[in-house]
Amino acid sequence: MVLMTTATAEPASQADQAPRPVLMKGNEAMAEAAIQAGCDAYFGYPITPQAELLEWMARRMPELGRVFVQAESELGAINMALGAAATGARVLVSSSSPGMSLMAEAMSYMAGSEVPMVLINVMRGGPGLGSIGPSQADYFQATKGHGHGDYRVPVLAPSSISEAVALTADAFEVAERYRTPVIILADGVMGQAMEPVVPVYRTPAREPAGWELTGAVERDPRVVRSLHLRPEELEAHNHHLQAKYAAITEHEVRWAGEDLDDADIVIVAYGTSARVARTAVERAREQGLRVGIFRPISLWPFPSAELAAVALGARAVVVVEMSAGQMVEDVRLALGGRTPIFFHGRTGGMVPTPGEVVEAVVHAAAVTAPHLAGHPSPDGTKAVTR
Amino acid sequence: MSTLTSDTRRVIYQRPEALVDTSTHYCPGCGHGIIHRLVAELLDEMHLAPSTIGVASVGCSVFAYDYLAVDFVESPHGRAPAVATGVRRVRPDAFVFTYQGDGDLAAIGTAEIVHAAARGERISVIFVNNGIYGMTGGQMAPTTLLGQHTTSSPAGRDAGLAGYPIPITEMLALLPGVTYAARGSIADPPLIGRTKAMLRRAFQVQLAGAGLSIVEILSTCPVGWGMTPTEAMAHVAHDVVETYPLGVMVDRLKVPATGAREA
């Protein structure tokens, strides 16, 4: 049990002395960040490894006079969230991989109805019931649409608990700016681990936009819906959605780079995999390898142009994921086969070790020639998967 | 209403304000038209329209938001009680109802209605039971009668293959969170009047802040049943009520379900 509860009650502060960091479990830190970001309502269902997020909300939301409901299932939770968000409330839902599958239907409805909310997926091993260990195997689910129909959902991937706290506020902002659900893609390591967090939070401003269901008092009734039976109308609506996604692609790309200035081997990794890769980079550089990390933070929109700018001239790209290879496909798309791509992944709840990543980098170095910028190797991709 | 200044006739009945002045897509003789009208009449009489947030579901009544002049959110099939829960929890002062058919409530949405009822959510559920899936072309519903012919029970519903019609409202009435549960029909004007009284009572229960209210309304699907509107009304009046009797199953506002005994 962690003792930070009273300390985290501070709102965004301009204190003259910097607040002391507090040791927080990731699930609880993300929950508190949402509360401080102005979350009005939380709906959820217990599932490992994010039950602590629900439990934190169960205690804190009633304390603050806000809404908490443990629903009968993730299906119930996401639909409660849909109703609440349709009235303009700031809503959070959290779950883990199997529960996120239950939300696929509602994701499509939220995208079509343009209802904003934030969803946190603390990924676990799959497919099916899988394991309760951490994974990154929901990348496809999160970035390729989740449910049916033509739509995209912004996906933000923190790689530390502090970053998760900051991105939670960003997520509400992006959701409301574009009237879209936003997924924060975390994993079981981040949810369960404890790290120092500076309890300084951001509360995004609220700007009612005129679509919210508040009761038709002295105005025409409003309808929040995704049904447009006439094909011409639905096509026009889809064009509107696509224009929105184009705007998000232009303005909401997020990524970070480390040690890229002189790197000729670029590791591409996000979330916990990026944390592991950081240690691997230290060790690989000790061995004389010039390695850097390109860390996508927005998985959709994927930083394709930015990755290409960094990695097209590289000798090799090594993609590290806690999956059988999902983000690596977007890396391949971004680089167009012009840079050799190597992959290292662990599945089932296993976490790659820095040693494994170093081995993958060493292997990539061994089979590619140094400084062969612009010369693609014959076999552009080589998988190194256990 | 007359727009001629010389029209001195006194109105006894006219189309309610909350009913949008447009033609509906419902078939001739469809019960939805009558039930929408009753809801609109009550929204007018009880001055509820400005504070109402309705939850539309999936079925023939998917366009309810085009016909009732209140704020509406469209729900995925079956999820309306959960969507309504979300609305109700963040908008304590709103008047919230769901409008659902038999597939929406008693098939795909059974978990959602049971748990909204168990939680005693302060919403009013308008449950239109016409024993068939009209919108998708007339397939069997959980409330289809034994022996009834539908496109997915062409030989007539057989209990061995497809089970028995489900008395979902009786089941829900067992839950303490359900303050009011009743079944009416629209088979003739007196029954329509009694159904309207049930809906009024359900709305009053919500306004009193007391748990979930549900009114099941036996309705018609002339096209799906292969009957004229007249025949369809007779079918409801004489045949459907054998399986689904009319009446108030529970009114916990009148008779609190406690251990207290009358002196």
Added chain:
Amino acid sequence: MVIAVNQVFQPLDIDAAHCKGCGLCVDVCPHHLLELDTSIVNELGYHPTRLTDAAACTSCVLCARVCPDAVFTVFARPKGT
């Protein structure tokens, strides 16, 4: 909408354009004063209902209560008409 025809009070206004000819009002009128007018097909494609004898109508409102399309407006008959 017609107030009076040849001095006969009109107790019903019928929105014939929105009538779907379902016939429920024909069934329910206790004086059998309503019929579907087969000489007219409205824009929806139906024979709308019509009042055959305005003088005999008692403004009982049963037709309006059963109408799924709310086509009826019912007026009280003034004394002496």
